Amino acid sequence: MLFQIKAYLKFLWNSKNEHGVHSPFVFSLLTKCFYDRRFKPEYDILKNYRKSLLQNKNFIEVTDFGAGSKVFKSNRRQISKIASTAGISPKRSELLFRVANYFKPSTILEIGTSLGLATSALTLGNTNAHVITLEGCPQTANIAKNQLNQFDCKNVESIISEFESFLISENLQSTIYNLIYFDGNHSKKATLAYFDLLLPTIDNDSVWILDDIHWSPEMEDAWEIIKKHPKVTVTIDTFQWGFVFFRYEQQKEHFVIRA
Secondary structure: OHHHHHHHHHHHHHOEOHHHOOOHHHHHHHHHHHOOOOOOOHHHHHHHHHHHHHOOOOEEEOOOOOOOOOOOOOOEEEHHHHHHHHOOOHHHHHHHHHHHHHHOOOEEEEEOOOOOHHHHHHHHHOOOOEEEEEEOOHHHHHHHHHHHHHOOOOOEEEEEOOHHHHHHHOOHHHOOOOEEEEOOOOOHHHHHHHHHHHHHHOOOOOEEEEEOOOOOHHHHHHHHHHHHOOOOOEEEEOOOEEEEEOOOOOOOEEEEEOO
16 A cells, blocks of 8 residues: 555646647547546436446455455455445546547457456447447356446457466457456566567557556556567556556557546
Protein backbone atom coordinates (compact mmCIF):
# COMPACT_ATOMS: atom_id res chain seq x y z
CA MET A 1 0.00 0.00 0.00
CA LEU A 2 2.83 2.41 0.89
CA PHE A 3 4.43 1.74 -2.50
CA GLN A 4 1.21 2.63 -4.34
CA ILE A 5 0.78 5.84 -2.33
CA LYS A 6 4.30 6.92 -3.26
CA ALA A 7 3.71 5.94 -6.88
CA TYR A 8 0.49 7.96 -6.99
CA LEU A 9 2.12 11.05 -5.50
CA LYS A 10 4.86 10.78 -8.13
CA PHE A 11 2.17 10.41 -10.80
CA LEU A 12 0.37 13.55 -9.61
CA TRP A 13 3.61 15.52 -9.68
CA ASN A 14 4.39 14.51 -13.27
CA SER A 15 0.89 14.38 -14.77
CA LYS A 16 -0.72 16.87 -17.15
CA ASN A 17 -4.08 17.44 -18.78
CA GLU A 18 -4.83 18.30 -22.41
CA HIS A 19 -3.27 21.76 -22.06
CA GLY A 20 0.19 20.25 -21.69
CA VAL A 21 -0.08 18.03 -24.79
CA HIS A 22 1.22 19.04 -28.22
CA SER A 23 0.50 15.81 -30.10
CA PRO A 24 -2.66 16.24 -32.23
CA PHE A 25 -3.42 12.51 -31.91
CA VAL A 26 -3.22 12.51 -28.11
CA PHE A 27 -4.92 15.91 -27.78
CA SER A 28 -7.90 14.63 -29.78
CA LEU A 29 -8.07 11.45 -27.71
CA LEU A 30 -8.10 13.45 -24.48
CA THR A 31 -10.62 16.10 -25.49
CA LYS A 32 -13.02 13.89 -27.47
CA CYS A 33 -12.79 10.73 -25.38
CA PHE A 34 -11.05 10.89 -22.00
CA TYR A 35 -12.64 14.21 -20.99
CA ASP A 36 -16.01 13.74 -22.69
CA ARG A 37 -18.43 14.47 -19.81
CA ARG A 38 -21.64 14.05 -21.80
CA PHE A 39 -24.05 11.39 -20.54
CA LYS A 40 -24.34 8.24 -22.62
CA PRO A 41 -27.43 5.96 -22.45
CA GLU A 42 -25.10 2.95 -22.19
CA TYR A 43 -23.94 4.20 -18.78
CA ASP A 44 -27.31 3.12 -17.36
CA ILE A 45 -26.75 -0.41 -18.72
CA LEU A 46 -23.29 -0.51 -17.14
CA LYS A 47 -24.77 0.73 -13.88
CA ASN A 48 -27.48 -1.95 -13.87
CA TYR A 49 -24.96 -4.65 -14.79
CA ARG A 50 -22.90 -3.68 -11.74
CA LYS A 51 -25.98 -3.39 -9.51
CA SER A 52 -27.04 -6.92 -10.44
CA LEU A 53 -23.64 -8.28 -9.34
CA LEU A 54 -23.62 -6.24 -6.12
CA GLN A 55 -26.94 -7.84 -5.20
CA ASN A 56 -25.61 -11.35 -5.79
CA LYS A 57 -24.68 -12.78 -2.37
CA ASN A 58 -23.70 -16.23 -3.65
CA PHE A 59 -20.19 -17.59 -3.15
CA ILE A 60 -17.88 -19.11 -5.76
CA GLU A 61 -14.53 -20.87 -5.54
CA VAL A 62 -12.05 -18.73 -7.46
CA THR A 63 -9.10 -20.32 -9.23
CA ASP A 64 -6.41 -17.62 -9.26
CA PHE A 65 -3.62 -18.03 -11.82
CA GLY A 66 -2.34 -14.46 -11.42
CA ALA A 67 -0.37 -12.45 -8.89
CA GLY A 68 -3.01 -12.99 -6.21
CA SER A 69 -5.37 -10.61 -4.46
CA LYS A 70 -4.51 -7.77 -2.09
CA VAL A 71 -8.09 -7.89 -0.75
CA PHE A 72 -9.15 -11.52 -0.46
CA LYS A 73 -7.40 -14.00 1.83
CA SER A 74 -9.38 -17.01 0.62
CA ASN A 75 -10.36 -18.39 -2.78
CA ARG A 76 -13.99 -18.77 -1.59
CA ARG A 77 -15.36 -15.36 -2.45
CA GLN A 78 -18.76 -13.68 -2.50
CA ILE A 79 -19.78 -12.40 -5.91
CA SER A 80 -20.96 -9.04 -4.55
CA LYS A 81 -17.60 -8.54 -2.81
CA ILE A 82 -15.66 -9.36 -5.99
CA ALA A 83 -17.75 -6.82 -7.89
CA SER A 84 -17.27 -4.09 -5.26
CA THR A 85 -13.55 -4.54 -4.61
CA ALA A 86 -11.87 -6.37 -7.48
CA GLY A 87 -13.93 -5.23 -10.46
CA ILE A 88 -13.35 -2.18 -12.62
CA SER A 89 -14.70 1.02 -11.02
CA PRO A 90 -17.77 2.81 -12.46
CA LYS A 91 -15.59 5.71 -13.64
CA ARG A 92 -13.13 3.40 -15.37
CA SER A 93 -15.96 1.37 -16.88
CA GLU A 94 -17.37 4.50 -18.51
CA LEU A 95 -13.92 5.50 -19.77
CA LEU A 96 -13.38 2.05 -21.26
CA PHE A 97 -16.75 2.35 -23.00
CA ARG A 98 -15.69 5.73 -24.44
CA VAL A 99 -12.35 4.35 -25.63
CA ALA A 100 -14.06 1.49 -27.47
CA ASN A 101 -16.62 3.92 -28.85
CA TYR A 102 -13.91 6.39 -29.95
CA PHE A 103 -11.64 3.94 -31.77
CA LYS A 104 -14.42 1.60 -33.02
CA PRO A 105 -12.24 -1.53 -32.98
CA SER A 106 -13.65 -4.40 -35.00
CA THR A 107 -11.77 -7.06 -33.01
CA ILE A 108 -11.20 -6.84 -29.24
CA LEU A 109 -9.29 -9.18 -26.95
CA GLU A 110 -9.72 -9.00 -23.18
CA ILE A 111 -7.25 -10.90 -21.02
CA GLY A 112 -9.07 -11.46 -17.73
CA THR A 113 -12.89 -11.45 -17.86
CA SER A 114 -13.52 -11.64 -14.10
CA LEU A 115 -17.26 -10.86 -13.72
CA GLY A 116 -17.51 -9.11 -17.08
CA LEU A 117 -17.75 -5.51 -15.85
CA ALA A 118 -15.06 -4.37 -18.29
CA THR A 119 -16.30 -6.79 -20.95
CA SER A 120 -19.71 -5.14 -20.97
CA ALA A 121 -18.11 -1.71 -21.40
CA LEU A 122 -16.01 -2.91 -24.35
CA THR A 123 -19.00 -4.64 -25.92
CA LEU A 124 -21.32 -1.66 -25.59
CA GLY A 125 -18.60 0.65 -26.88
CA ASN A 126 -18.83 -1.02 -30.26
CA THR A 127 -21.69 -3.50 -30.63
CA ASN A 128 -20.36 -4.44 -34.09
CA ALA A 129 -17.05 -5.64 -32.71
CA HIS A 130 -16.08 -9.26 -32.18
CA VAL A 131 -15.04 -9.42 -28.53
CA ILE A 132 -12.98 -12.37 -27.29
CA THR A 133 -12.59 -12.50 -23.52
CA LEU A 134 -10.34 -14.95 -21.66
CA GLU A 135 -10.85 -16.16 -18.10
CA GLY A 136 -8.90 -18.89 -16.34
CA CYS A 137 -11.38 -19.54 -13.52
CA PRO A 138 -14.39 -21.61 -14.70
CA GLN A 139 -16.80 -20.47 -11.96
CA THR A 140 -16.00 -16.79 -12.50
CA ALA A 141 -16.28 -17.19 -16.27
CA ASN A 142 -19.71 -18.81 -15.97
CA ILE A 143 -21.04 -15.94 -13.81
CA ALA A 144 -19.72 -13.45 -16.37
CA LYS A 145 -21.21 -15.38 -19.31
CA ASN A 146 -24.65 -15.47 -17.68
CA GLN A 147 -24.45 -11.76 -16.86
CA LEU A 148 -23.42 -10.81 -20.40
CA ASN A 149 -26.29 -12.85 -21.85
CA GLN A 150 -28.72 -11.28 -19.39
CA PHE A 151 -27.71 -7.81 -20.55
CA ASP A 152 -27.87 -8.74 -24.24
CA CYS A 153 -24.12 -8.52 -24.89
CA LYS A 154 -24.25 -10.93 -27.81
CA ASN A 155 -21.01 -10.06 -29.60
CA VAL A 156 -18.83 -11.72 -26.93
CA GLU A 157 -16.96 -15.01 -27.29
CA SER A 158 -16.09 -16.24 -23.79
CA ILE A 159 -13.15 -18.64 -23.55
CA ILE A 160 -12.10 -20.46 -20.37
CA SER A 161 -8.36 -20.95 -20.57
CA GLU A 162 -5.09 -20.05 -18.92
CA PHE A 163 -4.00 -16.97 -20.81
CA GLU A 164 -0.60 -18.06 -22.04
CA SER A 165 -1.92 -21.48 -23.08
CA PHE A 166 -4.53 -19.80 -25.29
CA LEU A 167 -2.05 -17.34 -26.80
CA ILE A 168 0.48 -20.06 -27.57
CA SER A 169 -2.15 -22.32 -29.14
CA GLU A 170 -3.62 -19.61 -31.39
CA ASN A 171 -2.18 -18.74 -34.80
CA LEU A 172 -1.49 -15.14 -33.83
CA GLN A 173 0.60 -14.51 -36.93
CA SER A 174 -2.62 -14.29 -38.95
CA THR A 175 -4.70 -12.40 -36.33
CA ILE A 176 -5.22 -8.66 -35.89
CA TYR A 177 -6.63 -7.32 -32.62
CA ASN A 178 -7.58 -3.66 -32.89
CA LEU A 179 -7.88 -3.31 -29.11
CA ILE A 180 -6.44 -5.46 -26.33
CA TYR A 181 -7.31 -4.95 -22.67
CA PHE A 182 -4.84 -6.63 -20.31
CA ASP A 183 -6.42 -7.28 -16.91
CA GLY A 184 -5.17 -10.68 -15.93
CA ASN A 185 -1.91 -11.73 -14.36
CA HIS A 186 -0.38 -8.65 -12.69
CA SER A 187 3.20 -9.89 -12.72
CA LYS A 188 6.18 -8.62 -14.68
CA LYS A 189 6.97 -12.00 -16.19
CA ALA A 190 3.42 -12.67 -17.41
CA THR A 191 2.86 -9.13 -18.67
CA LEU A 192 6.02 -9.17 -20.78
CA ALA A 193 5.24 -12.70 -22.01
CA TYR A 194 1.77 -11.61 -23.20
CA PHE A 195 3.29 -8.50 -24.76
CA ASP A 196 5.76 -10.54 -26.82
CA LEU A 197 3.22 -13.19 -27.81
CA LEU A 198 0.69 -10.59 -28.99
CA LEU A 199 3.05 -8.32 -30.93
CA PRO A 200 2.31 -10.18 -34.20
CA THR A 201 -1.35 -9.12 -33.89
CA ILE A 202 -0.77 -5.36 -34.08
CA ASP A 203 -1.37 -3.01 -36.94
CA ASN A 204 -0.84 0.73 -37.14
CA ASP A 205 -4.10 1.51 -35.35
CA SER A 206 -3.92 -1.06 -32.56
CA VAL A 207 -4.65 0.14 -29.03
CA TRP A 208 -3.42 -1.74 -25.98
CA ILE A 209 -4.57 -0.98 -22.43
CA LEU A 210 -2.62 -2.46 -19.53
CA ASP A 211 -4.30 -2.46 -16.13
CA ASP A 212 -2.50 -1.78 -12.83
CA ILE A 213 0.83 -0.62 -14.23
CA HIS A 214 1.67 0.76 -10.76
CA TRP A 215 0.45 -2.37 -8.91
CA SER A 216 3.98 -3.21 -7.74
CA PRO A 217 7.64 -2.34 -8.41
CA GLU A 218 7.87 -5.22 -10.88
CA MET A 219 4.79 -4.03 -12.79
CA GLU A 220 6.38 -0.59 -13.04
CA ASP A 221 9.51 -2.31 -14.38
CA ALA A 222 7.39 -4.11 -17.00
CA TRP A 223 5.79 -0.81 -18.01
CA GLU A 224 9.21 0.84 -18.47
CA ILE A 225 10.41 -2.07 -20.63
CA ILE A 226 7.28 -1.84 -22.79
CA LYS A 227 7.72 1.91 -23.25
CA LYS A 228 11.23 1.36 -24.60
CA HIS A 229 10.23 -1.31 -27.11
CA PRO A 230 11.12 -0.18 -30.67
CA LYS A 231 7.62 -0.92 -32.01
CA VAL A 232 5.96 1.25 -29.34
CA THR A 233 5.65 4.89 -30.40
CA VAL A 234 3.21 6.50 -27.96
CA THR A 235 2.26 5.62 -24.39
CA ILE A 236 -0.14 7.28 -21.96
CA ASP A 237 0.14 6.61 -18.23
CA THR A 238 -3.14 7.37 -16.44
CA PHE A 239 -1.85 5.70 -13.26
CA GLN A 240 -4.45 2.93 -13.25
CA TRP A 241 -3.93 2.12 -16.93
CA GLY A 242 -1.13 2.29 -19.44
CA PHE A 243 -2.17 2.95 -23.05
CA VAL A 244 0.18 1.71 -25.78
CA PHE A 245 0.11 2.74 -29.45
CA PHE A 246 2.14 1.53 -32.42
CA ARG A 247 1.51 4.32 -34.93
CA TYR A 248 4.57 4.46 -37.20
CA GLU A 249 3.91 8.09 -38.19
CA GLN A 250 4.11 9.26 -34.57
CA GLN A 251 7.25 10.55 -32.91
CA LYS A 252 8.09 8.41 -29.87
CA GLU A 253 6.54 10.17 -26.87
CA HIS A 254 5.40 9.18 -23.39
CA PHE A 255 2.61 11.05 -21.62
CA VAL A 256 1.49 11.07 -17.99
CA ILE A 257 -2.15 12.17 -18.03
CA ARG A 258 -4.81 12.76 -15.38
CA ALA A 259 -7.91 10.96 -16.65
